[in-house]
Amino acid sequence: MTSETSDSKRTSLREEHGRSMNNVYSLPVDKPERKRLDKQHRMWKRLLGGNGLYFAEACGLIREVLEPKNASEMPFIMDIGSGSGIWAVEMAELFPHAEVIGLDLVESKPPIVPSNCRFITKDILSGLEEYTGKVDIVHARSVISHLPSTDSFIGFVYNCLKPGGIFLLGDGNPTIYDENGKEFEPASLDTGVDNTNKSWMALLMNIYLNSMETKLGPRIIMGKTQDDLMSKEPRLEVRGRKTFFDLLNCPEGDTDLSKSSGAAFAAAVKPAVLGAGVSSETVERIVDNVYQEVTGPMKAFSRWDITWAIKQT
Ligand SMILES: C[S@@+](CC[C@H](N)C(=O)[O-])C[C@H]1O[C@@H](n2cnc3c(N)ncnc32)[C@H](O)[C@@H]1O
Numbered sequence: 001m002t003s004e005t006s007d008s009k010r011t012s013l014r015e016e017h018g019r020s021m022n023n024v025y026s027l028p029v030d031k032p033e034r035k036r037l038d039k040q041h042r043m044w045k046r047l048l049g050g051n052g053l054y055f056a057e058a059c060g061l062i063r064e065v066l067e068p069k070n071a072s073e074m075p076f077i078m079d080i081g082s083g084s085g086i087w088a089v090e091m092a093e094l095f096p097h098a099e100v101i102g103l104d105l106v107e108s109k110p111p112i113v114p115s116n117c118r119f120i121t122k123d124i125l126s127g128l129e130e131y132t133g134k135v136d137i138v139h140a141r142s143v144i145s146h147l148p149s150t151d152s153f154i155g156f157v158y159n160c161l162k163p164g165g166i167f168l169l170g171d172g173n174p175t176i177y178d179e180n181g182k183e184f185e186p187a188s189l190d191t192g193v194d195n196t197n198k199s200w201m202a203l204l205m206n207i208y209l210n211s212m213e214t215k216l217g218p219r220i221i222m223g224k225t226q227d228d229l230m231s232k233e234p235r236l237e238v239r240g241r242k243t244f245f246d247l248l249n250c251p252e253g254d255t256d257l258s259k260s261s262g263a264a265f266a267a268a269v270k271p272a273v274l275g276a277g278v279s280s281e282t283v284e285r286i287v288d289n290v291y292q293e294v295t296g297p298m299k300a301f302s303r304w305d306i307t308w309a310i311k312q313t
Pocket residue numbers: 025037038040041080081082083084103104105106122123124125140141142143146147
C-alpha cells in the first residue's frame with residue numbers, strides 16, 4: 001500500500017455516533033463542527049482585541065513582515081490545521097496583497113474564498129519540504145494538542161519560515177478556573193457526593209482527554225505545552241506570551257451563546273467519549289450538567305494561551 005493510500009484511509013470519514021469522524025483526529029469533521037469552530041473563532045477575536053486575528057502586541061511585527069514587497073513576490077501566510085478556514089479567509093481579506101494557504105488533514109473550506117486564499121488537504125506531519133524558506137507567517141491555533149508529538153512539528157515550522165518570519169501559536173487549556181484563578185475540582189459521578197463548587201465542564205474535559213488517548217494513543221498534553229514546544233527550537237525566538245481567561249457562561253451575559261457553545265463542545269466530544277466506552281447514560285448526565293453550568297450563576301473560566309516568535313535572521 002502506498003503511503004498516499006494509507007494516508008487517505010486514515011483520514012477517510014465514517015459515521016460514528018451520528019457524527020463524521022476519521023482515524024487520526026478526535027473531533028468530528030462535519031458542518032456542525034465547522035460552525036462550532038467559527039463560533040470559537042469569534043471567542044478568539046473577542047479575547048485578542050483589535051482585528052482579532054492576532055494579538056495587538058504582535059501587530060507591529062506582523063505588519064512589518066507583511067509589508068508589500070514587489071509585484072513578483074507576494075508575502076506568504078500559512079495556516080496549519082485550518083479547520084473551517086475562517087482565519088485564513090479573514091487574513092486574506094485583511095492583507096489582499098498576501099497569499100494565504102490553509103492546510104488541513106481533511107478537505108474543508110468556506111463557501112466563499114478570496115482569490116488570494118486557497119486550501120490544501122495535507123497531513124502536516126508528513127512534512128512540509130515544499131514550503132522550505134518560503135513562508136512569512138505560520139499560524140497554528142488549537143492544533144498542537146491534536147498531534148501525537150510536536151518534535152517534528154516545530155522543526156517543520158522553523159524550516160518553512162523565512163528568516164525574520166513569524167510563528168503565531170494558540171491553544172486551549174483543559175483546566176477550568178474559578179473567579180480567583182483557582183482550578184476547579186471536576187464534579188464527581190458518584191452518588192451521594194456534594195458537587196457544589198465543582199465543575200462538570202472540568203469532568204467532561206478530563207473524560208474527553210482520556211478518550212482521545214484511548215482512541216488515538218498518547219497526545220500532547222493540551223494547553224501545557226507552549227513553553228516546552230518553543231524550548232525545542234531556540235532559533236525561534238519567543239517575542240511574547242499571553243494567557244486569557246474566558247467566562248464559560250458568556251461574558252456578554254448572552255445565555256443562548258453560552259448554552260450553544262457549551263452544547264456544541266459537549267456534542268463535539270461525545271463520539272470520542274462514547275467510542276472510549278463511556279455509557280451513553282453517563283455522557284447524557286454529564287452533558288445535561290454542563291448545559292446547566294454554562295447557563296447558571298457559577299463563574300467558571302476556560303483558559304487560552306498564545307505565543308508569538310520570530311525566526312532569527
Ligand atoms: C480544533 S481544530 C482547529 C481549527 C482552526 N485552527 C481553528 O482554530 O478554528 C484542529 C484542526 O487541526 C486539524 N489537524 C489535526 N491534525 C492535523 C495534521 N496532522 N495535519 C493537518 N491538520 C491537522 C484537524 O483536522 C482540525 O481541522
